[in-house]
Amino acid sequence: MNLLAAGHDSGMIVFKLERERPAFAVSGDSLFYTKDRFLRFYEFSTQRETQVLTIRRPGSLSLNQSPKTLSYSPTENAILLCSDVDGGSYELYCIPKDSTIKDSFGRGDMQEPKKGLGGSAVFVGRNKFAVLEKSSNQVLFKNLKNELGKKIVLPIATDAIFYAGANSLLCRSEDRVFIFEHQQRVVAGDLQTPFIKYVVWSNDMESVALLSKHAIVIANKKLVHQCTLHETIRVKSGAWDDNGIFIYTTLNHIKYCLPNGDSGIIKTLDVPIYITKVVGNTIFCLGRDGKNKAITVDATEYIFKLSLLKKRYDHVMNMIRNSQLCGQAMIAYLQQKGFPEVALHFVKDERIRFNLALESGNIQIAVASATAIDEKDHWYRLGVEALRQGNAGIVEYAYQRTKNFERLSFLYLITGNVEKLSKMLKIAEVKNDVMGQFHNALYMGDIRERVKILENVGHLPLAYITASTHGLHDVAERLAAELGDNVPSLPEGKVPSLLIPPSPVLCCGDWPLLRVMRGIFDGGFSNADQDADDDELVDAAGDWEGLDDMVDGFQNGDVTGILEDVEGAEDGDEEGGWELEDLELPPEADTPKASVSTRSSVFVAPTPGMAVSQIWTQRSSLAADHAAAGNFDTAMRLLNRQLGIKNFAPLRSMFLDLHSASHSYLRAFSSAPVVPLAVERGWTESSSPNVRGPPALPFKLSQLDEKLKAGYKSTTAGKFTDALRTFVNILHTIPLIVVESRREVDDVKELIIIVKEYVLALQMELKRREIKDNPARQQELAAYFTHCNLQTPHLRLA
Numbered sequence: 001m002n003l004l005a006a007g008h009d010s011g012m013i014v015f016k017l018e019r020e021r022p023a024f025a026v027s028g029d030s031l032f033y034t035k036d037r038f039l040r041f042y043e044f045s046t047q048r049e050t051q052v053l054t055i056r057r058p059g060s061l062s063l064n065q066s067p068k069t070l071s072y073s074p075t076e077n078a079i080l081l082c083s084d085v086d087g088g089s090y091e092l093y094c095i096p097k098d099s100t101i102k103d104s105f106g107r108g109d110m111q112e113p114k115k116g117l118g119g120s121a122v123f124v125g126r127n128k129f130a131v132l133e134k135s136s137n138q139v140l141f142k143n144l145k146n147e148l149g150k151k152i153v154l155p156i157a158t159d160a161i162f163y164a165g166a167n168s169l170l171c172r173s174e175d176r177v178f179i180f181e182h183q184q185r186v187v188a189g190d191l192q193t194p195f196i197k198y199v200v201w202s203n204d205m206e207s208v209a210l211l212s213k214h215a216i217v218i219a220n221k222k223l224v225h226q227c228t229l230h231e232t233i234r235v236k237s238g239a240w241d242d243n244g245i246f247i248y249t250t251l252n253h254i255k256y257c258l259p260n261g262d263s264g265i266i267k268t269l270d271v272p273i274y275i276t277k278v279v280g281n282t283i284f285c286l287g288r289d290g291k292n293k294a295i296t297v298d299a300t301e302y303i304f305k306l307s308l309l310k311k312r313y314d315h316v317m318n319m320i321r322n323s324q325l326c327g328q329a330m331i332a333y334l335q336q337k338g339f340p341e342v343a344l345h346f347v348k349d350e351r352i353r354f355n356l357a358l359e360s361g362n363i364q365i366a367v368a369s370a371t372a373i374d375e376k377d378h379w380y381r382l383g384v385e386a387l388r389q390g391n392a393g394i395v396e397y398a399y400q401r402t403k404n405f406e407r408l409s410f411l412y413l414i415t416g417n418v419e420k421l422s423k424m425l426k427i428a429e430v431k432n433d434v435m436g437q438f439h440n441a442l443y444m445g446d447i448r449e450r451v452k453i454l455e456n457v458g459h460l461p462l463a464y465i466t467a468s469t470h471g472l473h474d475v476a477e478r479l480a481a482e483l484g485d486n487v488p489s490l491p492e493g494k495v496p497s498l499l500i501p502p503s504p505v506l507c508c509g510d511w512p513l514l515r516v517m518r519g520i521f522d523g524g525f526s527n528a529d530q531d532a533d534d535d536e537l538v539d540a541a542g543d544w545e546g547l548d549d550m551v552d553g554f555q556n557g558d559v560t561g562i563l564e565d566v567e568g569a570e571d572g573d574e575e576g577g578w579e580l581e582d583l584e585l586p587p588e589a590d591t592p593k594a595s596v597s598t599r600s601s602v603f604v605a606p607t608p609g610m611a612v613s614q615i616w617t618q619r620s621s622l623a624a625d626h627a628a629a630g631n632f633d634t635a636m637r638l639l640n641r642q643l644g645i646k647n648f649a650p651l652r653s654m655f656l657d658l659h660s661a662s663h664s665y666l667r668a669f670s671s672a673p674v675v676p677l678a679v680e681r682g683w684t685e686s687s688s689p690n691v692r693g694p695p696a697l698p699f700k701l702s703q704l705d706e707k708l709k710a711g712y713k714s715t716t717a718g719k720f721t722d723a724l725r726t727f728v729n730i731l732h733t734i735p736l737i738v739v740e741s742r743r744e745v746d747d748v749k750e751l752i753i754i755v756k757e758y759v760l761a762l763q764m765e766l767k768r769r770e771i772k773d774n775p776a777r778q779q780e781l782a783a784y785f786t787h788c789n790l791q792t793p794h795l796r797l798a
Contacts, residue, residue, distance in 0.1 A: 020288040021236075021274055023070040023081065031276050032079060034067050035290035039079060039093070042292050044277055044284055049292060053093055053111055055081065071163065073123040078144060080121045080129055081113075090121035090131065092146060114146035120161045122169070124182070130169060132161045139169065139182065152182055156190075162199040165221070170208070172196050177210060179223055189223035202240040207259075209246050211235050216248060216257060227261030237285075241278040245302055249275055254283065254295070256302040260309055262333075266297050308339060316342065331356075354378055358385045363394055376402050383407070390511025405436060413443045416504035425449070445500040451475055461488045469496040612678040615692045624736040627655045628662035628695035639735055650732050654699070658736065662695035681738075699733050701744055704751060711758065715794055724762040727755045753789075761788035 004015040024033035031042040032052070039053040055067070071080040079093040091113035118131035118140070128149065131140045137157055141149045156173050164170035167183045178190035194212040201208050207226075210217040216229040216238070231250055238248030246257040247266070254267040254275075273285040273293065281299040286292060300319065307315040331352070334342050340360040347353050354369035363386055370378045383398030392415050399408040405424060412421040421444055428436030434457055441449040447470045454463035460483055467476040468490060480487050613629035620626065623642070626635035632655050639645040648655075664677045680693035707730050714723035734752060739745055768781040786795060 019066055019068065022286055022290050023067040024274070024276060024286060025070045025072040026239075026277055027072050027074045030074075031284070031292070032070060032072050033276075033286060033290070034070065034081070039081075040290075044279065047292070047294065052095060053079075055091075055093075069120070069122075071122045071129070073126070073129075075126045076144060078123070080123060082118075082121050086117060088119040088134070089115060089117050091115050092129075092144070094144060116142070116146060119159065122161060122163045124163070124169065125166065130161060130182070132158060134159060139180075141182070152185060154180060155187060163201070164208075165201075165205050170199055177223065179221075191217070191219055191223040191225055193217050198237070200238050200240065200246075202244065203242065207240070207244065209238055209240070209248070209257075211238060211248070216246070218246065218257065218259070218261070226259060227257075229257050229261060229263055236272050237274040239275045239278045239283075241299075242280075243303065243306055245306060247275060247278045247283060249273055249285075254297065258302065258306055258309060262305060262309075264301060264305075266299075266302070267295070305333070308334075308337065308342070351378075354382075358382070361385070361389065363389060363391055367394060367397075370398075374401075380404075387411075392510050405431075405433075406439070409436070409440050409443060413501060414504055418444065442499070443501055445498065447472065447498070448475070455479070461486070464488060465490065470498060612692055616695055620694060622738055624658060624697055624699070624738050625695055627658040627736065628697060630659050643735055645735065650728075651736070654732065654736055657698055658695075661698040694738075697736070697738055699736055701737060701739060701747060704730050704733060704737070708751065708754070711755075712791070712794075715758070715762070716797070718797075720762050720766055724759065724766065727758045727762065730755045731759065757789045761785050761790055761794075764788075 002017050002020065004017055006013045006015065022033050022035060024031060029044050031044065033040055033042065034055060037055055038051050039055055041050045041052050042048070065083055065085050067081040067083045069080075069082045071082075072078070073080075077095040079095065081091045081093070083089060083091075092115070093111055093113050116131060117133075119134045120132040121129055123129045124141070127144050128141055129144075131142060132138075133140055137154050139152050139154060139161065141152070143149060154171060156171065156176075156178060158171040158173055160172040162170040162172070164179055167181055168188065169180045169182060171178050171180050172195075174195070176190055176192045177196055179188040180186075181188050191210075193210055194215050194217075196210045196212050196217075198211040199208060200211065206221055208219055208221065208223075210219065213234055214231050216231070216235060218226045218228070220226065233250040233252065236249045236251065238246055240246055244259060248255055248257065249269065249272065251272050252269050253265050254269060254273075255263055255265055257263045271287065273287055273295075275283055275285045276292075277284040281297055283295045283297055284292065285295060304316065304319050307313075307319070331347060334340065340356040344353060344356045344360065344362065344365065347356060350369045350372045354366055354373060357363075357366035357369060358381060363382075366382050366385065370382045379398045379401045383395050383402070383404075386392075386394035386398060392411065395411055396408065399405075399411060405427065409421060409424045412418075412424065421440060425437060425440035425444065425446075428440055434453065437453050438450065441453060447466065451463045451467045451472060454460075454466060460479055464476055464479040464483060465488055467473075467479060613631065616625050616629040617631050617634060621638065623635040623638040626632075626638060635655065636645075636648050639648070639651075645651075662679050664679055666675045666677055668675060678692070679696040681696045682693055683696075707726055711723045711726040711730070714720075714726060730751070734748060737748060739748060764781045764785050768778050768785075771777050
């Protein structure tokens with residue numbers, strides 16, 4: 001019995017008497033762990049378990065004194081056990097190596113350990129280990145004889161240490177962890193984290209998982225943060241698999257965490273477990289009873305997501321063909337991550353397929369789904385997407401299905417289809433749609449039709465003005481006779497002009513698109529699907545072979561056919577009248593499909609190269625190069641780390657000068673954006689066009705020499721304010737100077753010393769002139785002035 005419950009008036013408190021998590025360490029195919037009073041060995045490949053040593057339990061009667069951590073040295077076959085006995089202590093056991101593993105691991109011999117006090121103890125080398133002494137914040141390095149080698153004081157207060165590779169320690173403080181390289185005695189990296197309880201390194205030591213009570217922080221070996229995962233239930237353990245996915249457990253789940261922070265549930269647990277190793281789809285773990293278990297799980301989901309993340313599309317295709325991946329959660333994930341074309345292969349519902357097809361730009365599937373759904377809203381959305389892609393045929397078809405005659409007329413206007421625009425005018429006339437008639441007449445530039453429409457609806461003054469303005473004198477005279485004394489007067493001195501819509505850029509066809517190779521996710525996943533796709537494309541080729549065929553035939557309901565039906569109904573059945581239902585656009589042909597030419601591979605779009613500014617920042621650690629690239633944040637961080645600069649306000653104008661001076665701008669056309677061109681330092685005509693040089697900088701050492709001379713001249717002339725401004729400007733410019741030789745480095749250092757003395761001296765002289773009512777202070781500042789290391793003429797002037 002390990003639990004104790006204490007009841008009170010408002011509830012109950014449950015206490016745990018002993019620590020249930022066994023101390024363990026994994027080394028290759030081996031697992032060492034503690035169970036009861038014994039150290040035990042487990043081999044993953046054979047799943048063989050052996051008792052190794054008897055652990056001497058402390059004589060204290062207090063509870064919770066079992067080992068908390070275990071560290072193993074495979075080269076020396078040594079074990080370190082740490083516990084809370086005596087405020088923190090360790091025990092060192094050396095397992096005999098003079099016999100075989102089977103012999104040495106089978107006896108469970110009693111061995112007197114080497115002991116010591118310390119908060120934490122871990123192996124850091126082949127035959128040495130480190131012990132944390134909390135009271136003095138020191139790390140003690142000892143050999144296997146438990147003899148002290150050296151002591152190192154840690155730079156940050158530390159309460160625990162963990163293994164971090166050869167010659168390194170991962171140290172935990174109250175609100176952060178840091179990597180301490182004890183050979184160089186420097187901090188190699190630090191990261192602010194919650195209170196960390198466990199540290200799990202990947203097999204290649206390139207990534208580390210930092211486990212706290214309710215969070216998991218993933219970082220690389222230099223503690224550069226990658227992602228943080230928060231859990232509402234307590235995190236218990238974790239291990240890395242061979243693909244770089246972190247598998248962890250909470251109280252009731254086994255979960256996974258991808259490198260980008262995405263997570264999910266693998267399996268539900270009845271009781272908590274502690275993961276020791278992950279091999280393929282097998283998870284090895286320890287239970288609270290200290291027994292080893294091997295749990296087989298389905299790794300398809302997280303392997304699929306990892307393949308998408310790392311763009312291993314061949315693996316993705318294979319998993320789609322052979323796996324049973326489905327569910328709303330997977331579809332939502334693919335949509336969220338920008339892979340709607342992949343989600344299409346998991347969906348049978350036509351509405352969801354329609355939405356995914358629009359999102360991925362797959363017009364062909366969208367047309368098929370819209371045809372199956374056959375709702376006005378879906379046809380409208382299909383028309384919007386087809387218009388965005390410039391597919392005029394699909395737009396026309398969608399507008400016909402929704403009987404959206406206004407949009408259809410405007411489509412014919414922008415595509416220059418005057419023939420069908422005239423037919424739309426006749427349809428509007430038959431429908432008695434006056435505004436539709438007038439708009440179509442405007443689109444066509446038909447003045448007589450506009451005058452006729454205005455006259456028919458009773459707007460004789462407007463009809464007269466339109467006819468007179470556009471030179472239809474016979475019509476204007478007839479209308480003037482009808483108006484009598486109400487003939488409107490025309491403005492004098494105005495020159496009328498005919499309003500004709502501009503000619504379209506591309507007439508009667510789809511907008512030209514850049515042809516690219518067929519995507520890996522396009523098409524079917526089986527031979528049958530592939531054949532079906534081929535047949536569909538052949539049929540589509542018959543309907544959409546050329547631009548003339550596309551515009552001559554009015555697919556799924558020709559306007560000419562509509563007009564003939566309307567006229568026939570009007571002549572043959574006078575009692576029928578004209579109703580909106582008569583204007584249906586019945587489907588007479590197959591649904592139009594995307595052009596077959598999109599399948600061919602004529603031109604592959606080149607992969608965008610890396611921006612020059614990004615190349616500059618990646619290849620240089622100089623603040624001036626980063627500022628020239630426009631990356632002011634990293635430039636300020638570099639100056640802060642290299643020179644300790646904190647106030648960057650005086651450098652703002654210089655940062656802007658660096659950025660603008662290293663770029664030139666070329667305007668191609670008035671409607672085209674400006675093209676930026678990088679100006680490189682040291683460029684010559686013989687330079688390779690494929691090799692980018694560093695940015696050209698406006699600040700040079702020779703310029704500072706000229707400014708120094710100008711400062712000397714202003715000082716000699718007594719213009720102390722101007723001289724001080726010049727010298728301060730030199731100091732502000734020096735951090736952004738790039739020199740090429742050691743001699744120039746020495747010149748810059750000498751320049752700093754000279755300018756510093758002048759800045760100090762001039763500040764004192766200006767201050768002395770301000771305080772005229774305090775002679776004593778004036779004399780004091782004058783005396784200080786003479787101690788500045790200035791040129792002799794300037795000291796004499798003082």
